[in-house]
Amino acid sequence: MNYHADKVDYSDSDQADLVFGGTVQEVHTCPKCGRVELSKNDGLERRRRGIR
Amino acid sequence: MNTRPIFIPVILGTVRQGRTSENVAKFVFEQVKKRDGVESEFIDIRELKLPTDDAGEQIKHTGFSEICERADGLVIVVPEYNHGYPGMLKHVLDSNLKEYIHKAVGICGVSAGGFGATRVIENMLPVMRELGLVTIFWDGNFSGARNLFDENGSIRDEATHVKRMDKFLGELIWMSKVLRYGRENVTL
Numbered sequence: 001m002n003y004h005a006d007k008v009d010y011s012d013s014d015q016a017d018l019v020f021g022g023t024v025q026e027v028h029t030c031p032k033c034g035r036v037e038l039s040k041n042d043g044l045e046r047r048r049r050g051i052r
Numbered sequence: 053m054n055t056r057p058i059f060i061p062v063i064l065g066t067v068r069q070g071r072t073s074e075n076v077a078k079f080v081f082e083q084v085k086k087r088d089g090v091e092s093e094f095i096d097i098r099e100l101k102l103p104t105d106d107a108g109e110q111i112k113h114t115g116f117s118e119i120c121e122r123a124d125g126l127v128i129v130v131p132e133y134n135h136g137y138p139g140m141l142k143h144v145l146d147s148n149l150k151e152y153i154h155k156a157v158g159i160c161g162v163s164a165g166g167f168g169a170t171r172v173i174e175n176m177l178p179v180m181r182e183l184g185l186v187t188i189f190w191d192g193n194f195s196g197a198r199n200l201f202d203e204n205g206s207i208r209d210e211a212t213h214v215k216r217m218d219k220f221l222g223e224l225i226w227m228s229k230v231l232r233y234g235r236e237n238v239t240l
Contacts, residue, residue: 004235005153007184027153027184031054031236036121036150 001028001037015040054236057091058124058228060084065130065141067098072197073162075205077129080160080192083217084127090225093119097144104143112147120151125158125228126185131197132163132172137179145183153184154235156227158220160192168193188227190220 005027010016012023026039062084064077077094084092100113120126130137157180161169173191180187193216194200201207 002236002239004238004240005184006240007149007153025150027150029154029235034054034122034124034232034236036153038150 001030003028007038009040054232057089058225058232059091059093059122060125060127060224060228061093061095061119061123062127062129063095063097063141063144065097065128065144066133066138067140068131068133068138071131072164072200073129073131075201075207076160076162076192076194076197078205079201079207079213080127080129080217083214083221087221087225095119097140100144102144102147107143108146109149113144116144117148117151120148123151123155124232125156125224126152127158127160127192127224128176129160129162129192130169130172130176132161132165132169135171136175137172142179145179149183154231155185156188156224156231157185158188158190158192158224160194160220162194162197164197166195168195186227186231188220188223190223192217192220 003026007025007027008020008022009025010022015023017024023040028037028039029035062077062081064074066073081092081094084090095116100116102111102113130141159173159176161173163169170193177187199208207213
């Protein structure tokens with residue numbers, strides 16, 4: 001899966017990120033079939049790659 | 053690079069009885085299907101029959117969502133009603149989100165008057181942006197909707213509209229290819 005976008009989800013106020021006002025969802029697309037998946041692991045990819 | 057055909061469905065964005073946009077959407081659909089390496093599907097939002105006692109992703113239509121997820125780009129055919137877009141079109145579009153992100157969209161506006169539905173097209177742009185869609189800078193402008201087609205549903209000034217659609221689709225297909233490459237290969 002290729003991580004190519006972040007989108008703020010405002011529906012889950014309990015888990016809201018104070019900076020963005022909602023939950024940051026990572027958007028991933030499969031390079032083979034185009035399937036799309038969301039991940040609520042805010043910042044996981046960035047942390048994995050050492051980006052702050 | 054992925055070589056599967058680009059998939060660009062055409063959405064007819066009104067449920068109104070007697071809609072003149074239906075002929076426009078069919079004309080656009082035929083033009084899309086003529087392009088090499090492009091697949092399409094015709095989506096009539098009237099046929100989706102989404103419930104109206106709720107909204108958003110809670111009322112997802114499985115078939116529509118699957119088409120949007122598979123899509124690389126969208127064509128939305130939208131009539132101009134009182135300078136705005138039909139509420140039912142917004143209702144349908146709001147039922148998806150992740151399916152649209154970083155995909156191209158081209159808008160074909162249909163108006164009874166002479167301004168080619170430019171007002172509704174402009175009104176659509178901020179909605180497209182928030183849905184994650186990427187707009188192109190060519191539009192489809194269909195003025196004088198009641199006289200655009202003959203009694204058989206054939207467009208009267210075909211040469212003009214084919215020429216315009218050629219530019220519109222050229223840009224949309226290019227953007228669809230570029231964004232697909234980006235979605236699948238360029239990491240944020």
